[in-house]
Amino acid sequence: MKVAEAAGRARQAARRLAKADGSSRSEALMRMADRVLEEAEEILAANGQDVEAAKGRGVRPSLLDRLQLSPERMKDMAEGLRQVAQLPDPIGEVMERWRQKDGLWIEKVRVPFGVIGMIYESRPNVTADAAGLAVKAGSAVVLRGGSDALRTNRAIVKALRAALRETGLPEDAVILIDDPDRSAVDDLLTAKGLIDVVIPRGGAGLIRHVVETATVPVIETGVGNCHLYVDRAADPDMALSLAVNAKTQRPGVCNAIETLLVHEEIAPNFLPKAVATLRDLGVEIRGCPRTRELVRDVAVASEEDWATEYLAPILAVRVVPDLQAAIDHINRYGTQHSEAIVTEDREAAEAFLREVDAAAVYHNASTRFTDGFQFGFGAEIGISTQKLHARGPMGLKEMTTYKYVVRGTGQVRP
Amino acid sequence: MKVAEAAGRARQAARRLAKADGSSRSEALMRMADRVLEEAEEILAANGQDVEAAKGRGVRPSLLDRLQLSPERMKDMAEGLRQVAQLPDPIGEVMERWRQKDGLWIEKVRVPFGVIGMIYESRPNVTADAAGLAVKAGSAVVLRGGSDALRTNRAIVKALRAALRETGLPEDAVILIDDPDRSAVDDLLTAKGLIDVVIPRGGAGLIRHVVETATVPVIETGVGNCHLYVDRAADPDMALSLAVNAKTQRPGVCNAIETLLVHEEIAPNFLPKAVATLRDLGVEIRGCPRTRELVRDVAVASEEDWATEYLAPILAVRVVPDLQAAIDHINRYGTQHSEAIVTEDREAAEAFLREVDAAAVYHNASTRFTDGFQFGFGAEIGISTQKLHARGPMGLKEMTTYKYVVRGTGQVRP
Numbered sequence: 001m002k003v004a005e006a007a008g009r010a011r012q013a014a015r016r017l018a019k020a021d022g023s024s025r026s027e028a029l030m031r032m033a034d035r036v037l038e039e040a041e042e043i044l045a046a047n048g049q050d051v052e053a054a055k056g057r058g059v060r061p062s063l064l065d066r067l068q069l070s071p072e073r074m075k076d077m078a079e080g081l082r083q084v085a086q087l088p089d090p091i092g093e094v095m096e097r098w099r100q101k102d103g104l105w106i107e108k109v110r111v112p113f114g115v116i117g118m119i120y121e122s123r124p125n126v127t128a129d130a131a132g133l134a135v136k137a138g139s140a141v142v143l144r145g146g147s148d149a150l151r152t153n154r155a156i157v158k159a160l161r162a163a164l165r166e167t168g169l170p171e172d173a174v175i176l177i178d179d180p181d182r183s184a185v186d187d188l189l190t191a192k193g194l195i196d197v198v199i200p201r202g203g204a205g206l207i208r209h210v211v212e213t214a215t216v217p218v219i220e221t222g223v224g225n226c227h228l229y230v231d232r233a234a235d236p237d238m239a240l241s242l243a244v245n246a247k248t249q250r251p252g253v254c255n256a257i258e259t260l261l262v263h264e265e266i267a268p269n270f271l272p273k274a275v276a277t278l279r280d281l282g283v284e285i286r287g288c289p290r291t292r293e294l295v296r297d298v299a300v301a302s303e304e305d306w307a308t309e310y311l312a313p314i315l316a317v318r319v320v321p322d323l324q325a326a327i328d329h330i331n332r333y334g335t336q337h338s339e340a341i342v343t344e345d346r347e348a349a350e351a352f353l354r355e356v357d358a359a360a361v362y363h364n365a366s367t368r369f370t371d372g373f374q375f376g377f378g379a380e381i382g383i384s385t386q387k388l389h390a391r392g393p394m395g396l397k398e399m400t401t402y403k404y405v406v407r408g409t410g411q412v413r414p
Numbered sequence: 415m416k417v418a419e420a421a422g423r424a425r426q427a428a429r430r431l432a433k434a435d436g437s438s439r440s441e442a443l444m445r446m447a448d449r450v451l452e453e454a455e456e457i458l459a460a461n462g463q464d465v466e467a468a469k470g471r472g473v474r475p476s477l478l479d480r481l482q483l484s485p486e487r488m489k490d491m492a493e494g495l496r497q498v499a500q501l502p503d504p505i506g507e508v509m510e511r512w513r514q515k516d517g518l519w520i521e522k523v524r525v526p527f528g529v530i531g532m533i534y535e536s537r538p539n540v541t542a543d544a545a546g547l548a549v550k551a552g553s554a555v556v557l558r559g560g561s562d563a564l565r566t567n568r569a570i571v572k573a574l575r576a577a578l579r580e581t582g583l584p585e586d587a588v589i590l591i592d593d594p595d596r597s598a599v600d601d602l603l604t605a606k607g608l609i610d611v612v613i614p615r616g617g618a619g620l621i622r623h624v625v626e627t628a629t630v631p632v633i634e635t636g637v638g639n640c641h642l643y644v645d646r647a648a649d650p651d652m653a654l655s656l657a658v659n660a661k662t663q664r665p666g667v668c669n670a671i672e673t674l675l676v677h678e679e680i681a682p683n684f685l686p687k688a689v690a691t692l693r694d695l696g697v698e699i700r701g702c703p704r705t706r707e708l709v710r711d712v713a714v715a716s717e718e719d720w721a722t723e724y725l726a727p728i729l730a731v732r733v734v735p736d737l738q739a740a741i742d743h744i745n746r747y748g749t750q751h752s753e754a755i756v757t758e759d760r761e762a763a764e765a766f767l768r769e770v771d772a773a774a775v776y777h778n779a780s781t782r783f784t785d786g787f788q789f790g791f792g793a794e795i796g797i798s799t800q801k802l803h804a805r806g807p808m809g810l811k812e813m814t815t816y817k818y819v820v821r822g823t824g825q826v827r828p
Contacts, residue, residue: 015745018769098790104779106789113801114771192625196801211606215625217632217802238824245826331429353819355432357528365518365822374827375520375818376512387527387610387815388631389803401801404789405767408779410652412659413788 003142003187006175007194010115010140013170017138018112020169022089029085029132031163033078036128039159040074046151047124054148067122067148077125077156080379081132087378090396091138107405112138114196116399117188118381119210121202122146127156130199131174133381135164137399140173142195144188147180154178189214196401199394201382204309219389221382224254224337225309226367229326229352231343232263236270238364239342243274245366246340248281251313254383255338255370258309259316261326264290267319271295275317283313290319306333323348327355334358336385338367359385359392417556417601420589421608424529424554427584431552432526434583436503443499443546445577447492450542453573454488460565461538468562481536481562491539491570494793495546501792504810505552521819526552528610530813531602532795533624535616536560541570544613545588547795549578551813554587556609558602561594568592603628610815613808615796618723633803635796638668638751639723640781643740643766645757646677650684652778653756657688659780660754662695665727668797669752669784672723673730675740678704681733685709689731697727704733720747737762741769748772750799752781773799773806 017025036043047069054067093110100106116139118130127145134141145153153176161171177184189198189210198218200210210218228246230239246257262271267290275285275295285291286301298317305316306329320326330339340362341352349363360370370392372380377395384390390398431439450457461483468481507524514520530553532544541559548555559567567590575585591598603612603624612632614624624632642660644653660671676685681704689699689709699705700715712731719730720743734740744753754776755766763777774784784806786794791809798804804812 015769100788100790104783211629217800219802235824241824241826249827349821353821355429358817360818360820362820363822365820365825366827368827369518369820369825370818374514376514386631388633391816392818402805403772404774404784404806406774406776406779406783407763407767408777410649410655411779411783412655413663413780413782 001175001177002179003177003184003191004194006142006177007115007188007191009172010142010175011194013172014112014114014140016170017135017140017173022091024167024169025089025136025138026085028164028167028169029081029136031167032128032132032160033081033085035159035163036074036078036081036156039155040071043074043152043155043159044069044071046155050149050151059148063122063148067124067152069124069152073125077128080125080129084132084136084379084396087136087396090400095402102411103409104411105407108402109405110397110400111403113399113401114139115194116141117144117191117195117198117216118142119144119185119188119198119200119202119206120146121206122148124149124152124156126201127153128160129379130381131157131160133379133396133399135169135173137396139399140175142175142177142188144177144185150178150180186213189216192216199382219382219384219394220386221384221394222254223309223335223385224256224383225259225307225333225335226255226257226338227259227261227330227334227340228257228367229261229330229341230263230266230270231323231341231345231348232265233345233348234263234266234270234342235344236266239270240274240277242340242342242364242366244277244281246368247278247283247315248313249368252311254309255367256311257315257367259306259318259333261329262317262319263323263326264319264321268294271317271319278315283315286314286316288318291317294319309335323351327352330356330358337383338362338370340365340367359383415589415591416593417591417598417605418608420556420591421529421602421605423586424556424589425608427586428526428528428554430584431549431554431587436505438581438583439503439550439552440499442549442578442581442583443495445581446542446546446574447495447499449573449577450488450492450495450570453569454485457488457566457569457573458483458485460569464563464565473562477536477562481538481566483538483566487539491542494539494543498546498550498793498810501550501810504814509816516825517823518825519821522816523819524811524814525817527813527815528553529608530555531558531605531609531612531630532556533558533599533602533612533614533616533620534560535620536562538563538566538570540615541567542574543793544795545571545574547793547810547813549583549587551810553813554589556589556591556602558591558599564592564594600627603630606630613796633796633798633808634800635798635808636668637723637749637799638670638797639673639721639747639749640669640671640752641673641675641744641748641754642671642781643675643744643755644677644680644684645737645755645759645762646679647759647762648677648680648684648756649758650680653684654688654691656754656756656778656780658691658695660782661692661697661729662727663782666725668723669781670725671729671781673720673732673747675743676731676733677737677740678733678735682708685731685733692729697729700728700730702732705731708733723749737765741766744770744772751797752776752784754779754781773797
């Protein structure tokens with residue numbers, strides 16, 4: 001289906017969905033979970049074909065792993081839908097309400113976006129996650145997944161649409177753009193008036209293309225060049241524990257750290273032990289000149305390293321003369337995702353929390369907490385790294401907008 | 415000054431501004447008001463040159479009126495700055511605060527955007543309004559006004575920067591791009607990483623160019639193709655009073671109505687009298703076939719009329735068979751700005767308020783209330799017609815973003 005047709009249908013579905021109550025939207029998600037499991041065999045067969053075709057094209061093992069489904073992953077997919085179904089309904093909440101002198105009542109009411117465009121790469125679980133979150137938030141969704149996963153996504157979307165139909169909701173609330181032509185992505189990005197917001201999920205290249213092409217408003221997500229700064233007044237044991245957690249607990253995700261900044265006064269005591277521990281855990285270290293004086297056999301960190309999101313067990317290390325230098329480094333090279341300071345000095349901590357420009361700033365805690373579940377929001381559609389609309393984990397509330405509802409008795413403007 | 419240099423300086427200024435307290439930001443605005451009056455002679459002289467040059471180019475009288483300043487308008491400009499100075503400081507507000515099971519404290523804190531880009535047309539008062547709102551909201555602003563007003567804007571910005579300097583705040587918090595080359599606009603729109611958000615103010619052509627060119631996030635403002643729907647169950651006197659107010663109180667603004675929709679049952683009684691009254695007030699009527707049967711000498715409303723924001727004393731009129739047709743017409747032709755229903759039927763009103771997709775929806779009140787002052791927010795930077803970030807009047811709060819501040823005692827993610 002072409003984008004214009006799909007988006008037009010999604011718009012109609014969104015209008016119907018906006019009238020549906022929260023319980024029927026939740027019911028649809030529960031039914032989606034059932035359907036995904038009922039049709040698991042068909043979905044896994046389609047996925048098998050996608051995986052074979054990708055192998056034939058010589059796709060990297062890490063991408064194959066993202067693409068591949070299993071009965072276990074199908075269960076997780078269904079479980080994710082059920083969890084979202086059970087979250088409180090965000091729609092209809094009266095966020096503020098006041099009465100004007102002339103008797104007008106003004107309410108600020110949370111309402112659905114309308115039609116959300118999702119552009120993502122090979123993980124087919126995003127298909128179910130995004131559809132579930134969108135429908136729960138009262139919006140229709142137009143999905144454009146990676147071409148590697150086209151057969152899988154078709155099978156998943158078929159199950160999701162069947163569930164909508166069975167619940168009496170419009171099946172066009174979930175539409176897959178299965179036109180493999182790359183121009184379909186750009187059609188989606190420029191479908192102004194049909195698509196209300198585009199959320200890209202993927203690597204830096206995808207995000208850049210979306211931002212450069214879109215005329216529809218975009219929420220940027222995900223690229224995380226995150227830092228941990230070990231201050232002069234840090235507890236060295238805590239600092240090491242946080243560095244290990246933020247780097248190694250799951251190196252391939254956006255809220256893992258990529259660079260460790262260390263105050264020059266604490267560096268001689270802290271760095272040798274820290275590097276040894278991290279190396280034991282399989283982390284490659286790349287350092288600034290001072291780091292390389294303090295620790296043996298450290299490779300040179302180049303200018304490019306400071307700007308790189310490795311998403312791998314590699315850590316750049318830089319010794320800085322003071323707190324301000326750490327803040328300046330982060331504001332220059334960071335991607336405004338998650339940034340942490342370790343210190344027992346309250347004043348230094350507050351300066352860092354205030355002056356570092358990022359979605360989430362941490363004092364004495366791991367950057368790995370920037371996550372919808374960890375923050376208590378439930379499932380998230382992504383982690384926003386821009387300042388417009390939503391910053392950080394985007395849960396159901398962040399997938400809505402609002403309108404002003406004004407009730408009068410004939411008031412006119414004098 | 416080139417955009418890259420200006421934006422870089424503004425970024426530095428924004429960092430310093432983020433550390434300044436609310437009282438010094440307010441003081442700067444009070445000083446800006448003084449300075450604008452102290453330098454009124456110089457500003458008016460520059461404006462005189464701009465106006466003469468515009469006359470020489472044969473600019474339309476309505477544009478000349480927008481461009482022209484007077485001692486009276488200078489006083490209004492200063493008064494506007496003083497009013498914004500006295501609004502509550504939006505920065506630092508803890509919007510939410512909670513404690514996780516593991517002891518982490520998470521705060522959602524209101525923080526400045528950073529650097530705001532403003533692109534606008536000939537009104538030079540926008541220069542002072544935007545600078546005042548931005549600085550009060552803790553952000554630096556890069557201004558690009560219309561080339562017609564270049565001398566005027568230079569003189570105003572000189573006064574504003576002097577006020578910042580005198581208050582001990584960075585003068586680069588307010589920077590004018592005075593490069594008359596049109597490419598400067600596009601440089602501003604693509605200054606990703608330097609500019610955090612662009613807010614255009616102007617006609618539909620300007621807004622379209624901004625949306626199509628920008629890679630920096632944009633908040634669309636202002637285009638208002640607004641409607642009043644007179645329901646079957648409307649009080650006809652109230653309906654006429656609202657139509658007159660919404661069309662004629664100030665026809666050149668975005669929240670004035672452009673189309674009147676009338677239920678077919680009430681049309682025979684309502685329309686002849688309403689059209690007569692509106693015509694007496696100088697309004698030209700363009701109607702659908704049924705309107706032209708009911709009222710004499712009404713010009714034909716074409717498809718284009720339904721989609722036009724006249725910003726002039728012209729009103730399109732359409733008779734509709736029912737409430738749903740009115741809602742469908744508005745959702746098709748409207749610009750999601752301000753939409754009203756007149757009815758004594760509560761159910762019809764609630765359906766309209768729910769199903770019409772717009773920033774502000776009204777029951778028995780004039781669309782002219784969609785305005786920062788009327789809503790009680792104080793001055794506004796514009797009226798957003800998009801769904802991302804802010805909808806409707808954008809006051810100080812809507813000119814901010816937030817960050818999550820997380821304080822721990824060494825917590826790691828399990």
